[in-house]
Amino acid sequence: MLTEKDFLTPNRPTWCPGCGNYAIWLALRQALAELNLAPHNVLLVFGIGCSGNGYNFTKAYAWHSLHGRSVPTAVGAKLANKDLTVIALAGDGDGYGEGLNHLLQAIRGNVDITYIVHDNKVYGLTTGQASPTSDQGFETKSSPQGTTDEALNPIALSLAGGASFVARGFSGQAQHLKELFKAAITHKGFSLVDVFQPCVTFNKVNTFKWFFDRLYNLDTQAAYDKKNLGSALEQSLIWGDKIPYGIFYQKDKRELTASLPVLSGAALAKRPMNIRNLDKWLAEFS
Amino acid sequence: MSWKIGGEAGFGIKSAGISLGKIFMKAGYEVFDYTEYPSLIRGGHNTYQLMIDSQKVNGVSLAIDVLVALNQETITKHAGELVDQGVIIFDHENIEAKNLKLDKKINLLGVPLSVLANQAGGELMRNVVAMGATLALVGQDLAIANRVIKDTFQSKGEGVVKNNLQALSLGFEYVKKNYRQKFICHLPTKTDHHNILLAANEAMALGALAGGLNFYAGYPMTPSSSILHYLAGVAESASIVVRHAEDEISVINMALGAAHVGARAMIATSGGGFALMVEALGLAGMTETPLVIINVMRPGPATGLPTWTEQGDLQFVLRAAQGDFPRIILAPGDAEEAFYLTAEALNLAEVYQTPVIILSDKFIGEGNSTVPKFDTKKIKIDRGKLLTEEQLKKIKDYQRYQVTSDGISSRALPGMIGGLFVANSDEHDVYGFVSETSSDRKQQVDKRQRKLETMAKNLPEPPVHGNLKGPKTIVLWGSTKGPVLDVYNSLPAEKKAEIKILQLQYLWPFPVDFVAEILRKSSKVLLIENNNNAQAGQLIAQETGIIIKDKLLKYDGRPFFREDLVAALNKL
Numbered sequence: 001m002l003t004e005k006d007f008l009t010p011n012r013p014t015w016c017p018g019c020g021n022y023a024i025w026l027a028l029r030q031a032l033a034e035l036n037l038a039p040h041n042v043l044l045v046f047g048i049g050c051s052g053n054g055y056n057f058t059k060a061y062a063w064h065s066l067h068g069r070s071v072p073t074a075v076g077a078k079l080a081n082k083d084l085t086v087i088a089l090a091g092d093g094d095g096y097g098e099g100l101n102h103l104l105q106a107i108r109g110n111v112d113i114t115y116i117v118h119d120n121k122v123y124g125l126t127t128g129q130a131s132p133t134s135d136q137g138f139e140t141k142s143s144p145q146g147t148t149d150e151a152l153n154p155i156a157l158s159l160a161g162g163a164s165f166v167a168r169g170f171s172g173q174a175q176h177l178k179e180l181f182k183a184a185i186t187h188k189g190f191s192l193v194d195v196f197q198p199c200v201t202f203n204k205v206n207t208f209k210w211f212f213d214r215l216y217n218l219d220t221q222a223a224y225d226k227k228n229l230g231s232a233l234e235q236s237l238i239w240g241d242k243i244p245y246g247i248f249y250q251k252d253k254r255e256l257t258a259s260l261p262v263l264s265g266a267a268l269a270k271r272p273m274n275i276r277n278l279d280k281w282l283a284e285f286s
Numbered sequence: 287m288s289w290k291i292g293g294e295a296g297f298g299i300k301s302a303g304i305s306l307g308k309i310f311m312k313a314g315y316e317v318f319d320y321t322e323y324p325s326l327i328r329g330g331h332n333t334y335q336l337m338i339d340s341q342k343v344n345g346v347s348l349a350i351d352v353l354v355a356l357n358q359e360t361i362t363k364h365a366g367e368l369v370d371q372g373v374i375i376f377d378h379e380n381i382e383a384k385n386l387k388l389d390k391k392i393n394l395l396g397v398p399l400s401v402l403a404n405q406a407g408g409e410l411m412r413n414v415v416a417m418g419a420t421l422a423l424v425g426q427d428l429a430i431a432n433r434v435i436k437d438t439f440q441s442k443g444e445g446v447v448k449n450n451l452q453a454l455s456l457g458f459e460y461v462k463k464n465y466r467q468k469f470i471c472h473l474p475t476k477t478d479h480h481n482i483l484l485a486a487n488e489a490m491a492l493g494a495l496a497g498g499l500n501f502y503a504g505y506p507m508t509p510s511s512s513i514l515h516y517l518a519g520v521a522e523s524a525s526i527v528v529r530h531a532e533d534e535i536s537v538i539n540m541a542l543g544a545a546h547v548g549a550r551a552m553i554a555t556s557g558g559g560f561a562l563m564v565e566a567l568g569l570a571g572m573t574e575t576p577l578v579i580i581n582v583m584r585p586g587p588a589t590g591l592p593t594w595t596e597q598g599d600l601q602f603v604l605r606a607a608q609g610d611f612p613r614i615i616l617a618p619g620d621a622e623e624a625f626y627l628t629a630e631a632l633n634l635a636e637v638y639q640t641p642v643i644i645l646s647d648k649f650i651g652e653g654n655s656t657v658p659k660f661d662t663k664k665i666k667i668d669r670g671k672l673l674t675e676e677q678l679k680k681i682k683d684y685q686r687y688q689v690t691s692d693g694i695s696s697r698a699l700p701g702m703i704g705g706l707f708v709a710n711s712d713e714h715d716v717y718g719f720v721s722e723t724s725s726d727r728k729q730q731v732d733k734r735q736r737k738l739e740t741m742a743k744n745l746p747e748p749p750v751h752g753n754l755k756g757p758k759t760i761v762l763w764g765s766t767k768g769p770v771l772d773v774y775n776s777l778p779a780e781k782k783a784e785i786k787i788l789q790l791q792y793l794w795p796f797p798v799d800f801v802a803e804i805l806r807k808s809s810k811v812l813l814i815e816n817n818n819n820a821q822a823g824q825l826i827a828q829e830t831g832i833i834i835k836d837k838l839l840k841y842d843g844r845p846f847f848r849e850d851l852v853a854a855l856n857k858l
Contacts, residue, residue: 011719043547043700048711054718055708061700062708063573064720065539065545066565072536076543077700079527080501084547084701105532192694262525269548269699271525273498273669275662281492281520282659285482 002036004029011056020171020208021118021195023048025054027174028087028116031181032060046075047090047099048201050125051118054089068098071106072234074113081269082112082131082257085185092119096152103154106190107161111256114184114191117154119198121206128202138205155248156236158192164253165191166232168245170215171198172208178217180254183247189255196245213241218246226250287471288347289420291413292333292364293356293422295326302413303334304483304654305434306420310338311483311656312430314476317656318768320346322846331359338473340773344620344655344768350422355381358398368392375419377412394709395419395465402456407449414450418457418801424473424654428458431723482659486624486650486765487554489657490580491516494552496662497629498817500526501549503537507558508592509648510582513554534562534778542566545575546709548672548699550632554580557599558589564606567641571611571734574687574695574710576635576642578628583647584614585843586597592844595648597764597816601824604794612693613739614638615794617645619767622657624650625793629665634745637670638737639694645793647816649845650765671696678704685716686715689729693736735741742795750804751787758858759808761834763790763822769846773855785858802830812858814838818844 007029015021032042042060048067055062061084074088093155095103095117096211104113122140123129129142133154137146158166165187169177177195182190196215198208218224218235225231232249257263265271289306291299294572298652307317315338323332335350337343349369355361355376356772361383365374370390376383378396386392397419399412406415408740414435421431435454439447451661484492486718491513494502504514514530521528527544533538537553545551555563560581581603585596603615614634618624628644636643673696678684681696686707688695698705708718751767752760752774762770767789774787788804799815805811805826813834818841821835827833838854840846 009719025632037708040703041701045543053554053720055710059706061706062710062718063543064708064710064712066711067541069535069566072531072539073543073546076501076503076540076545077547078543079529079540080549080551081547081699081701101532102536105536122724150407218361251345260527262521263528268500268527271700272502273500273550273667275498275665275667276495276524278492278496278660278662280523285484285488286480286659 002033002038002118004033007032007039007059009057009059012054013057015050016201018200019050020120020199021051021054023171023174023177024059024116024118024195024197024204027177028179028181029058031185035182040084042085042087043077045070045077045086047094049091049123051089051093052094059240065260068094069102071099071102071115073111075106075111078113078257079263079268081267082263083267083270086113087168087185088113088115090115090117091124092117092121092125092133093131096154100132103158103192104161107158107163109256110164110189110253112188112190114181114193116181117192117194118197119194120197120203122199122203123269124199124202153236154194156233159233159236159249163192163249164251166249167191167193167247169193169195170245171209172197172212172282176217176219180247186195187250188258189253214241214243217243217246218244287338287352287424288335288350289338289352289354290333290335290350290364290418290739290744291354291356292331292360294329295323295332296328296391297409298413299334299356299357300331302417303336305438306417307336307654308434309421309426309431310630311481311548312434312478313426314478315339315473315765316341316343316656318343318345318653319485320649320653323593324694333360333364345772345848346844349849352420354420356412358382359384361585361658362720365392366485373423374494375416381569387480395423395461397457397460397769402460403453406453406456411450411453414453415457418454419461422458422461424471426475428455428475430475438650480606480659481656483654483656484621485512485652485654486583486621486646487512487652488516488619489621489625490628490646492660493625493628494578494632495520495524496660496665497632498550498667499552499632501541501544501551501809502526503529503531503540503553505531505534505537505555507556507559509584510554510556510580513580532557532795535566538563538566541577542570542575545577546573546700550631550636552578552580554582554852556582556584557586557602560603560606561598568607568609568611569711571607571613571640571712574639575709576639576736578631578635578642578644580644580646582651583645585841591843594650595765595816595845596843597647597766598818598821598841600645600821601819603645604825611734612638612741613794614640614642614643614792616642616792617764617790618650619789619791620650621655625660626664628670633666633668636672637668637694638741639670639697640737645764647765650768670694673698673705675702678702686718687716687733689716689733692740693733694740699841721768738795745792747800747858748791748797749789751789752785753783754786756784756786757809758785759804759811760785760787760858761811761812761826762787762814764791766816766846769848769851770814773848773851777855781856785855793822796825796829801826802832805830805832810836810858812836812838812854814846817841
């Protein structure tokens with residue numbers, strides 16, 4: 001039986017004490033252990049930023065990619081070895097700034113990967129600039145008069161893009177987060193889990209308390225139907241004194257690795273690699 | 287014979303040309319084709335030129351023997367290119383060709399292309415009528431042509447085949463009946479060499495397929511797109527993944543993800559797309575991930591001349607991405623080399639665990655030529671130090687980035703027990719964990735760069751053509767090989783004996799000693815490149831200290847025509 005400790009490397013975290021990333025780290029390890037996914041069958045594709053540094057202390061096969069590019073890398077890896085559990089990770093600047101288009105395209109392809117976005121509404125590793133999810137008016141080094149732009153809504157955007165699994169988690173609710181990760185990983189298709197994780201150093205507005213005061217859990221509402229796109233869109237637009245979290249939407253849709261004829265049978269990377277006979281293709285040029 | 291057909295996009299110029307090329311190939315001739323077209327879909331002015339020769343032909347001349355004009359513009363623009371006694375095949379019922387002020391004798395072959403095409407079933411078949419007319423002109427019969435037409439249109443149904451056969455025959459008979467013994471060029475049927483007719487783009491796709499490719503990602507960009515199209519078309523029958531991604535950044539990162547878990551991955555683009563891939567090119571170097579990247583060059587910078595040709599990206603791909611890391615750059619000179627080098631590139635990427643860049647260009651990338659049928663027995667698959675799970679089990683304390691004397695470390699794949707590692711964009715230690723220590727940094731840079739020494743020892747020497755003992759040397763790379771060899775072969779024997787042609791095929795790591803020795807011993811050196819800046823000349827100067835003064839450079843978007851080279855080679 002695996003435990004979360006099986007996913008620890010000899011290295012200790014480099015995040016600030018109290019950082020929201022710790023809970024994501026723990027919840028992910030617990031989720032992988034409870035799903036009995038051994039570290040060697042898991043590929044974690046990290047982005048660049050505070051979240052990206054997690055590869056040093058999370059034991060699994062890991063790829064530390066370029067800023068913004070964890071999603072296409074994960075898609076390529078999953079297409080080439082569908083037997084792996086592939087999880088892409090990114091921060092909000094990383095995933096929603098530099099690499100936003102990749103999110104929308106991955107949603108369209110619906111390849112079976114899980115995308116965890118560590119959303120602290122600020123750039124942490126570059127010492128605190130406004131990010132795409134910063135609320136309008138947020139004062140930072142790069143926006144001393146307050147951000148002029150409105151915050152990006154990754155939940156509404158992903159729903160509108162046709163995502164088959166869209167969820168929001170919170171670092172203050174690690175148990176719930178673990179369950180979210182398990183649901184996302186077992187979902188057959190592309191799953192987005194946007195996780196609020198307060199940056200205790202550079203974001204003095206969106207603190208743990210700020211979130212605790214506002215968040216309500218969709219998963220515990222008996223009347224909420226996560227299969228209803230209309231309700232999901234409606235909830236996704238709620239922002240202010242009350243903010244919903246949990247699974248907004250989940251739908252069974254055609255998943256790419258299961259539906260591509262060329263991927264039926266053994267995983268691509270596991271097939272014997274032989275010199276191909278060209279006869280059937282050369283006729284066209286003869 | 288140099289045959290050119292011109293008209294608007296959508297007139298079926300290229301398809302007629304390729305069919306004619308196949309007919310002459312089966313009649314025992316070598317052919318090479320060249321298209322000029324603007325970046326648009328309908329209208330504009332397009333030409334397709336076909337060189338037909340008894341000898342291997344890999345270039346085109348400015349001069350044409352036969353001009354097929356499907357519109358007035360073709361005559362206006364190209365009649366001046368005709369040789370003395372040259373022929374214009376045109377529709378005399380709606381195109382004017384009388385008042386051409388030319389200083390040579392031209393034969394006007396009026397053929398009612400439109401009427402005959404409509405008689406066969408539709409205006410679109412004017413190109414096929416013109417094919418029939420051409421065949422009559424050079425003394426071919428229709429036996430081979432009928433077969434080629436059947437093969438070409440079979441998939442479109444019996445009716446289409448029948449109509450095209452009739453169009454062919456109507457054009458053929460019209461010329462036979464109305465213009466006897468009018469033309470100097472006679473091309474009778476000879477022995478079929480069973481060659482194939484294709485461009486370097488398709489040859490590279492086939493080379494990759496033969497060599498075990500199983501993952502291809504692409505984003506359309508002229509003139510590389512036909513690689514994507516070809517591989518997408520055969521993806522199912524080859525059982526490979528072909529993915530059209532959202533942009534070139536995604537393309538290369540996706541391919542790296544696939545390669546990381548064990549796929550043989552390749553991508554192709556042109557200069558602009560390559561520019562977008564640059565950051566991830568360095569990532570491939572840093573993580574030591576195998577990847578083959580094809581750059582089918584077109585003139586830049588920026589959008590440049592999208593549908594034309596140039597060899598302007600050599601210095602760019604040599605230096606692309608920040609920091610030092612090993613890469614291999616190779617440049618096939620024609621479709622045949624493109625096939626074998628691409629299959630080999632997949633091996634080199636895995637053996638050296640680093641990116642391999644293939645530089646091609648529009649001229650050979652889209653220009654079809656006759657080549658001997660590819661021989662897959664000449665290909666091998668070498669995955670280098672890739673570990674099996676059994677081998678991995680015997681290793682205690684596996685280190686993905688172990689320091690080795692050849693710079694190459696054994697490679698585990700995700701999914702294997704005992705092989706956990708981080709493929710890290712950051713500088714790292716032997717396990718891939720981040721490290722900013724002076725010793726780890728130096729050790730890993732040295733280890734990666736050591737691969738260059740290993741490559742230099744093992745990569746093949748550059749091909750040398752012509753008289754290897756000739757005192758004078760022509761230096762070239764990539765697609766200029768064909769035009770230069772064509773002209774070289776037509777030189778008088780005593781001139782040929784003086785000249786050898788050094789073809790830089792593996793451009794990086796640079797074959798320093800080999801090139802330096804040849805250049806030092808040469809009485810005269812001429813550098814020929816299809817760019818403005820003599821980019822290979824710069825590379826040679828950088829690596830050998832030898833500055834080549836005599837240069838023939840062309841950068842107007844056109845390849846070297848025979849006429850560009852004749853004087854220069856004779857003068858050498």
